[in-house]
Amino acid sequence: MAKRIIVDPITRIEGHLRIDVEVDNQKITKAWSSAQMWRGIEVILKGRDPRDAWLFTQRICGVCTTVHAIASVRAVENALNLEVPLNAQYVRNMIVALHALHDHIVHFYILSALDWVDVVAALKADPVKTAQLAQSISNWPGNSSKRFKQVKDKVQALVDSGQLGPFANAYWGHPAMVLPPEANLMAVSHYLEALDYQRKADQAIAILGGKNPHIQNLAVGGVTTAINPNRDIALNMDKLYWIKQLTEEVRGFIKEVYLPDVIAIGALNKEWLSYGAGVTNYLAVPDLPLDSAGKTFDLPGGTIFAGDLGSLKEFAGFGDDYFRDNIKEHVARSWYEGEDELPPFQGKTVPQYTDFNPDGKYSWSKAPRFNGQPMQVGPLAQMLVGYAKGDQRIVALVDEALNRASSLAGVKVGPQALHSTLGRHLARSIRAAILADLALKHWQLLVENIDRGDLTIMYPPTFPAGEQQGFGFHEAPRGTLSHWIVIENGRIKNYQCVVPSTWNAGPRDAKDIPGPYEASLVGNPIAEPQKPLEVLRTVHSFDPCIACAVHLLRPEGGELSTVKVL
Ligand code: NFE
Ligand code: MG
Numbered sequence: 001m002a003k004r005i006i007v008d009p010i011t012r013i014e015g016h017l018r019i020d021v022e023v024d025n026q027k028i029t030k031a032w033s034s035a036q037m038w039r040g041i042e043v044i045l046k047g048r049d050p051r052d053a054w055l056f057t058q059r060i061c062g063v064c065t066t067v068h069a070i071a072s073v074r075a076v077e078n079a080l081n082l083e084v085p086l087n088a089q090y091v092r093n094m095i096v097a098l099h100a101l102h103d104h105i106v107h108f109y110i111l112s113a114l115d116w117v118d119v120v121a122a123l124k125a126d127p128v129k130t131a132q133l134a135q136s137i138s139n140w141p142g143n144s145s146k147r148f149k150q151v152k153d154k155v156q157a158l159v160d161s162g163q164l165g166p167f168a169n170a171y172w173g174h175p176a177m178v179l180p181p182e183a184n185l186m187a188v189s190h191y192l193e194a195l196d197y198q199r200k201a202d203q204a205i206a207i208l209g210g211k212n213p214h215i216q217n218l219a220v221g222g223v224t225t226a227i228n229p230n231r232d233i234a235l236n237m238d239k240l241y242w243i244k245q246l247t248e249e250v251r252g253f254i255k256e257v258y259l260p261d262v263i264a265i266g267a268l269n270k271e272w273l274s275y276g277a278g279v280t281n282y283l284a285v286p287d288l289p290l291d292s293a294g295k296t297f298d299l300p301g302g303t304i305f306a307g308d309l310g311s312l313k314e315f316a317g318f319g320d321d322y323f324r325d326n327i328k329e330h331v332a333r334s335w336y337e338g339e340d341e342l343p344p345f346q347g348k349t350v351p352q353y354t355d356f357n358p359d360g361k362y363s364w365s366k367a368p369r370f371n372g373q374p375m376q377v378g379p380l381a382q383m384l385v386g387y388a389k390g391d392q393r394i395v396a397l398v399d400e401a402l403n404r405a406s407s408l409a410g411v412k413v414g415p416q417a418l419h420s421t422l423g424r425h426l427a428r429s430i431r432a433a434i435l436a437d438l439a440l441k442h443w444q445l446l447v448e449n450i451d452r453g454d455l456t457i458m459y460p461p462t463f464p465a466g467e468q469q470g471f472g473f474h475e476a477p478r479g480t481l482s483h484w485i486v487i488e489n490g491r492i493k494n495y496q497c498v499v500p501s502t503w504n505a506g507p508r509d510a511k512d513i514p515g516p517y518e519a520s521l522v523g524n525p526i527a528e529p530q531k532p533l534e535v536l537r538t539v540h541s542f543d544p545c546i547a548c549a550v551h552l553l554r555p556e557g558g559e560l561s562t563v564k565v566l
Contacts, residue, residue: 002029005532010539012111014063015546017505019535020358023526031521032358033505035365035550042349042551045495050076050487051220051461053495057483058214060551065213066099067476075483076220078319079470083292085456088222090446093288095208095215097439101250102201103477104432108258108425109194112540115533116265117187118177119167122155125185134186137264140256142193151189171533179268190257197253204246207239222458227450244443251436262429263401266422267408276421276538278520279374280307282381286315287475288438294318298438299475300386303370307419309388324471327498330367332510339510344484345469347496364550367506367515368498376516377479377503378542380418380427387415397430424541463490476500478543501549504542517542
């Protein structure tokens with residue numbers, strides 16, 4: 001008989017997510033993804049000055065702090081047909097890239113590695129053999145037997161103290177944890193180093209953005225980062241070289257640690273390259289614009305349907321009408337008034353909480369659809385779009401990673417394996433490697449532009465009377481983000497955010513079609529129903545953020561459901 005497992009809350013994510021699964025014969029047969037929080041950002045924006053929207057929307061999330069700011073200024077600029085100076089694009093692009101580097105490192109090591117890495121089993125590792133393993137996959141200077149011995153002693157001291165700290169309450173010793181002790185020790189050592197490298201990326205963002213989290217240097221029409229090579233208070237050459245140094249250090253960690261670790265963990269858990277595909281319609285938007293208007297980009301965007309790379313249809317640039325005309329948000333299974341599917345410009349956000357009903361309404365998340373279809377968003381979507389397009393950087397790195405995984409796994413791992421739980425991790429680490437190069441490329445472009453004597457950072461906006469509509473998109477760490485604004489006489493009339501985790505974590509729609517988390521869980525094995533590690537593996541592979549997905553807190557902070565502990 002089918003058994004119901006409720007995991008509530010899912011931990012090591014941002015926000016409050018409940019996952020229900022039905023398990024039959026040790027396999028998941030049905031799943032429900034329920035966002036358990038409601039915030040109110042779209043609602044409080046009404047009537048405000050569009051130039052302030054980015055400061056409010058950026059507070060949607062404490063993880064992807066920059067992304068709503070970027071999407072917001074792009075939406076207002078699109079409504080006003082306003083370009084931004086090249087310097088502003090480059091400064092924004094460096095922030096976008098550095099933020100993603102921080103975010104992808106934190107996601108892999110801090111939020112998801114412990115689904116694969118058994119910290120307690122690392123105590124059985126031989127530090128010399130660990131160094132041999134690590135040196136066989138990477139040239140990272142931190143991969144010495146001395147370092148691994150220190151980390152092993154540190155973990156031993158933690159275990160002896162009985163206080164595991166950040167390593168408490170995981171599913172240690174679970175039968176699905178198959179890494180050899182040495183791979184576990186290597187990964188624990190890299191987990192600790194990851195803390196330093198994500199901070200370096202954050203530091204570089206703070207130098208550019210004034211503070212972090214939540215940058216302060218955006219403006220509709222550009223940035224407020226004063227550039228002057230000769231002034232201490234402005235972005236000068238000293239600060240630019242400091243940023244370059246930090247970015248190079250982070251790039252080293254990504255290429256020599258993060259990417260090889262994901263390849264190794266993937267090869268050692270190869271059956272997880274076949275679980276978790278779920279929705280194989282993919283959506284990504286182009287990003288890192290190379291011109292003032294947002295027509296050419298360093299990262300590709302488009303749609304792919306039914307896993308068929310030949311179906312690729314690209315987005316041309318900011319304002320693309322294929323993007324604008326195909327998105328609707330469904331609320332048939334969400335705790336909002338109405339049943340209608342609405343395009344974002346006409347979008348409504350009127351909360352109406354009823355109980356959790358798996359056959360009716362069961363989530364605070366809306367269900368976005370593209371041309372009526374659920375879409376998977378995230379690094380995998382963007383890497384597949386790039387692969388389908390023949391983007392040289394992406395094809396080269398994807399093929400190299402698949403070849404390395406094949407030789408470690410002893411079986412051919414082809415592009416088909418990307419449609420999976422571990423494929424999402426692999427795509428994210430490849431995207432991080434590409435973004436690290438691109439952060440430095442945009443650093444170079446900025447320096448060359450300054451060298452030509454261009455110090456312009458902003459084209460100030462003017463707001464005509466009457467109504468304007470605009471939308472801005474951004475490929476955030478978790479995928480495609482778009483903000484949609486209707487302006488009337490210089491004030492916000494409507495504002496809707498369609499967010500990566502809304503695409504992925506969203507519930508069923510009016511036609512009962514499940515969202516990506518729900519679809520990806522079906523077919524996953526469950527070895528021990530009391531310890532549903534496999535649910536975490538697949539859900540974490542998307543990097544959930546429910547603060548973003550719902551972007552709406554009940555002001556009274558009321559309890560929405562009782563937490564059911566496993
Ligand atoms: Ni709150 Fe976010 C990202 C956005 S989530 S983390 O990336 O937008 O979907
Ligand atoms: Mg929304």
